[in-house]
Amino acid sequence: MTETQALIENRPPSVAALFLDRVEATPDAEAYRHPVPSPSGQGPDGWASLTWREAADRVFALAAGLIDLGILPEERVALASATRVDWILADLGIMCSGAATTPVYPSTNAEETAFMLADAECRVLVAEDAAQLAKARRHRAELPHLAHVVVIEAADAVVEEGDPEGWVLSLADLEKRGAARLQQDPGLVRERIADLRPDQLATLIYTSGTTGRPKGVRLLHDSWAYMARAIEATGLVRPDDLQYLWLPLAHVFGKVLTAGQIAVGHVTAVDGRVDKIIENLPVVRPTYMAAVPRIFEKVYNGVAAKAREGGGAKYKIFRWAAEVAREYAKTSQDNFRRTGSASVPFGLAARHRVADALVYAKLRDAFGGRLRACVSGASALSPDIGFFFSGAGIHILEGYGLTETSAANLVNPGEAYRTGTVGKPLPGTEVRIADDGEVLLRSPGVMAGYHGQPEKTAEVLESDGWFHTGDIGELSPDGYLRITDRKKDLIKTSGGKYIAPAEVEGRFKAVCPFVSNILVHGADRNFCTALIALDGPAILTWAKEHGVAGDSYAEVIAAKETEELIQGYVKRLNEGLQSWQTIKKFRLLPRDLDIEHGELTPSLKLKRPVVERTYKNLIEEMYEGTREA
Known part of the structure; x- marks a missing residue:
């Protein structure tokens, strides 16, 4: 058995157990970094840190608080919030209590939020603010299982006339309640974690629904533990990395990044405010970041627009530099594939050095100047845009996965990445192409099924574990997958x-x-x-x-x-x-x-x-x- 196989096969039963291992291994290392508004409300935010031990203190208090509210293993706790460090801590608290997280996008309207809470039979909703609380309050009659709403923003945890007693409380109150419970029973949370089985429900996450009503995807504790270890085994993320995490954590792509971080142990700076990305990057100076293609498209268009504003000569230089970047990337990737060396002809290298001084270096500085790689997922990235960033020294590793397969199934392998493909399978994941061109996947990350919809599950999940993705693709002889389109599109x-x-x-x-x-x-x-x-x-x-x-x-x-x-x-x-x-x-x-x-x-x-x-x-x-x- 290889070292990679051992890492995968000897994985713990849950991310909760993995979290305990991480806390014990590096208790005083920095785990999370998060923004803190300036006291005056003017000027840039500051940043505060949590060590793994400090994070564990909060996670254990939240888990104990949920247990004290009567939450039982596999019961659902919804989480409706933008990306913030409290989201991660609450999610870990839910898993450590033995319950299952049901993420809800904060942008989801009240009717669809109520549908998810009712379909999942959620017992508790962790709501970010008054707006999320109001959605549950408006549909409370349709939510007989919802016993409590825990509000992250304490000032918004306002009790109104007609609210059942104890129905609304703040996240801080839940932590206090949990801390008091732990004083009486210090081993409470560790016992819940020890009792977790790989086949227990960890997450009931609803598809974003590009067509029709969203379906609840049942992902088990083993799926996330596998994903965490598989990400670690790729070697793409290192313990000395600093990740900038802004992706929606209600999306499976964002959530899998939190599992991978626990396995690897690197620092994550968390701020989901999309309008702060440009401001944050030079401050955080990440070495690693994940994004969706739209972000790279907007950056590309923004750089082009700024060049146009500088006049005809400046725009001409930008267009020349963009073509040099694409030629450089295509040539170096092709040479690496054929010879193992990313070398390019002397003339191209000379033009690239000039373009780097005029254009690319400024672009890298805008990303913080230390970015080793970006991972792009959730939808297809235009190859021409990918080649542009590659040639400019911002390496975008495209990956592939679905909600039903715990997000991370394939990713481009480091310096051997190939723009226009989604890379190779993660260790432990199998890929094959059906006769009609559809991509099929099999791995421990594949869902247990759609919640309460066995007929829908049977349509996509075969008895031997192969999942029908609905995507059309092609596999190269050496195992790189290229997605050409959605089967139904x-x-x-x-x-x-x-x-x-x-x-x-x-x-x-x-x-x-x-x-x-x-x-x-x-x-x-x-x-x-x-x-x-x-x-x-x-x-x-x-x-x-x-x-x-x-x-x-x-x-x-x-x-x-x-x-x-x-x-x-x-x-x-x-x-x-x-x-x-x-x-x-x-x-x-x-x-x-x-x-x-x-x-x-x-x-x-x-x-x-x-x-x-x-x-x-x-x-x-x-x-x-x-x-x-």
């Missing part, structure tokens, strides 16, 4: 040609620096069309520079100059496509797509059916007067 034109819309959409994002979101449509039609939403700040800046009338996004979008601008980029896109893939017509959307209107999931995935329903009139308008075959 493949477009078949009326002429019988299959098109992967995500591939076309990704190419357009690399070509057009003004795009925010794009949806390609063409199923059962005789040509493809697109709905395009533009990046507000970028297009407004362009409009001002070019004398385009209008002060608002809607006015600028309506201008013929804007349509001509985007038409030029569509033409560039089409030049690199097969004839049946080309975009014949497009419409600019009157606003960007967003989570609030239900068009994007909280992890910023496109909800195609919602967008197509919302803008059905624009789609039909593009096909008016055409003859459908």
Whole structure:
């Protein structure tokens, strides 16, 4: 048995047990770093730290507090909060009590929140603030199992007339209650952890629902313990790393990062405020960060917009540097694959050094200057954008996984990464391609099933453990996986040609620096069309520079100059496509797509059916007067 196999096969029964091991191994090492608002409310935030021992004190108090409330093993405790250190501590407290966490995005509306709480039969809700408390209060009659709401922001834990006695309490009160219980019974939490079995429910996490109502995915303690050890075994994350964690922890991608951190023992700086990312990066100076593709797209578009603002010469330099970066990345990756050396020809290396001094070094500084690697997941990253960052010295390791498989199933291996692929399977994970091209996965991370939906479980999970992902992909001879599209999202034109819309959409994002979101449509039609939403700040800046009338996004979008601008980029896109893939017509959307209107999931995935329903009139308008075959 190899060292890696031993690490995986000898894993503890739960992350709770792994957490105990971590605390005992490095009690005084820094575990978490979190922002603290300045006392005056003015100026930048400060940062405070928790050691593993200090984190354990809070986790044990929270676990004991839940036990004191009467929570039993595998009963569900919901957690509705933005990403913050309290989320991680509460999640660990829930697992250490033996209960199961049901994460809820704070952006989820009251009706869907109530659906999840009722479907999971949650006994307790840990709510971030008054807004999350109000959702539960509004639907309390539909939630007979919900015995308590624990509010993280203590000032928001306000009891109202009609609330049952003890129904609302603050997180601080729960910790005090737990600390008192531990004084009476010091071994209480350790006993609960020792009793945990690998096959017990640890997390009931609801799919983000790009189509239909979300389903509850049952993930066991063994799934998370396996993921933690598998991440450790890759060697991609090291004990001396500093991770910047801003991803939604209600998403399985964010949650698996917390499990991996416990196994490895590195420091994590936690702040879920997306509007603080640019401000935080130079302060935190992370060595490692995970993100979704939209973030890299926004950074790329932002850098391009800033170069344009600097005048024609500066923008010309940026475009030259971007092409050098892509050529450098493609050449070095190809050489590494063939020879094991990432060397490039002398002339290319010389051009790269000049571009680095003019463009890339400033970009790396904006990320804090120490970033060794980023992991990108949740959806596909445009290869052209990936090659740009790779050539600029910001190495994006694309990975792949699903809620149903505990998130981390494949990832690109360090310096051997290949842009455009999602890498190789983690140790202990198997991958195969079905006859119809669908990607199948098998590992200890695969779910136990959908909560209360055995027929839905049987549709995707075979008796021998193979999970049907619904994604179409290709495996290289040496084991790298490339995802080409969602099985259900493949477009078949009326002429019988299959098109992967995500591939076309990704190419357009690399070509057009003004795009925010794009949806390609063409199923059962005789040509493809697109709905395009533009990046507000970028297009407004362009409009001002070019004398385009209008002060608002809607006015600028309506201008013929804007349509001509985007038409030029569509033409560039089409030049690199097969004839049946080309975009014949497009419409600019009157606003960007967003989570609030239900068009994007909280992890910023496109909800195609919602967008197509919302803008059905624009789609039909593009096909008016055409003859459908």
